[in-house]
Amino acid sequence: MIRVLVVSGALLMSHAGDAAPLPPSLRAGPPPGLPVIIAHRGASAERPEHTLLAYERAIEEGADFIEPDLVATKDHRLVARHENEISGTTDVADKPEFAGRKRTQMIDGESVTGWFTEDFTLAELKTLRARERLPQLRPANTAFDGQAAIPTLEEIIALAKAASARTGRVIGIYPETKHPTHFQKIRLPLEPVLLAALASAGWTSANDPVFIQSFEVDNLKALRGQTEVRLVQLMAPEGASADGYSYADMRSAAGLAKVANYADAIGPERGLIIPRDKDGVLGAPTSLVADAHYAGLEVHPWTFRPENFFLAARFRQGANPVARGDAEAEIRLYLEAGIDGVFSDSPAAAAAAIGPGQPRSPSGDNRPGN
Incomplete structure (x- = not known):
């Protein structure tokens, strides 16, 4: 049985058997503008990820948001790296002066060795x-090895602001707090x-071009009491967050209602919206988008990548x-499922899939009303 709800002109559906009562702060569903394009680590299909080169290229391709994964330095600054272990994304292993820094430690329950x-x-x-990071899959990107330093959060914000002034459109940032429990334990908390x-x-409100995302829950709940900027609960296909929350429970209708109490959107792995089998054959869409909209949450799935290795079978070429x-066609399929934004390694593919229309804006004009 399907329950139908019309909110501010949007038709939202959910499986009644799974549905929880609407939260008091029901939002109006998807934004009225076009879906937002989130440059996943920058235009990382074309430049080494988490570099100003990648972020600049992403803006050129039409990204609305540039996405830095944030980790802390010893002197408590925030920099953009996919992980706090940096041997796979920098030349640190080639630096004899840092050879003694290599070590093994536990991060979120896993033993990790490196720098x-x-x-x-x-x-x-900065030296x-x-x-x-993926030289075998993206050999062309290795031409840019050695050309970029590790950027700070402040440098990324400055880049977004400068690009906004230059292009006349708002460019936002979409930072992920990486391993927040780990950094809290070592007294280098990311959030403050x-x-x-x-x-x-000057970015402190829900109308500002910012989303803060996390795979964990408790830090998002804490952030909700400290800021009005929009928050995103990331969801992996299986398992639990580092702070002990089941992703399966989280994406149930009852779980989504709880998420809506502290977050504005969810960021699920794309297979949670349209599943695929081990051969890359797509199945029928799940009810996750409808259920999230019913709870008042936007849906920004990750990650769309252009290489055959990552694409569903029907979109591979050769x-x-x-x-x-054909990453553009794959993204278009998910847009038809009703998503509100896309994490893409190729912002150009996302822009082509969305097509021309009214200007996208990561400002408050695209935010569902409280």
């Missing part, structure tokens, strides 16, 4: 140069430094896993 940002000052990290940087930029397939 960690929390063992370096910002000045030390390193970024490298392509992040909020201070946002405040310094047998070479490194070759580019």
Whole structure:
């Protein structure tokens, strides 16, 4: 049985058997503008991820938001790296002066060996140069190895603001707090430094071009009491967050109602919206988008990538896993499922899928009303 609800002209559906009571602060569903384009680590299909090169390229391709994964330095600055272990994304292993910094530690219950940002000052990290993280899949990106430093949060904000002034359209940031429980334990909490940087930029409200995302829950709940900027609950396909919350429970109708009490959107792995089997064959869409909209949450799935290796079978072109397939068509399929934004390694593909129309804006004009 399907329950239908009309909110501010939007038709929302949910499986009645799964539905929980509407939260008091029901929002109006998807934004009235076009879906937003989130440049996943920048235009990381074309430049080494989490570099100003990648973020600049993403803005050129039409991204509405640039996405930095944030980790802390020894002197409590925030920088953009996919992980706090940096041997795969920098030349740190080639630096003899840092050989003694290599170590093993537990992060979110897993043993990790390498070099960690929390063992370096910002000045030390600035002596390193970024490298392509997936050289076998993205060999062209290795041409940019060594050209970019590790960017700070402040540099990324400055880039977004400068691009906004230059292009006449609002460019936002979509930071992820990476391993927040880990950094809290080692007394380098991410959130206070992040909020201070946002405040310094004048970004403190839900109308500002910011989303803060996390795979964890407790830090988002704490942030809800400290800021009005929009928050996003990320969801993995299985397992639990580092702070002990089941992702399966989270994406149930009852779980989504709870998420809506502290977050404005969810960021599920794309297979949770349209599942695929081990051969990449797509199945029928789930009810997750409808259920999230019913709870008043936007839906921003991750991650859309152009290489055959990542694409569903029907969108691959040829047998070479490194070759580019039809990412635009794959994104369009998810847009038809009703999503409100896309994390894409290729902002150009997302922009082509969305097509021309009214200007996208990550400002409050696109935010569902409270």
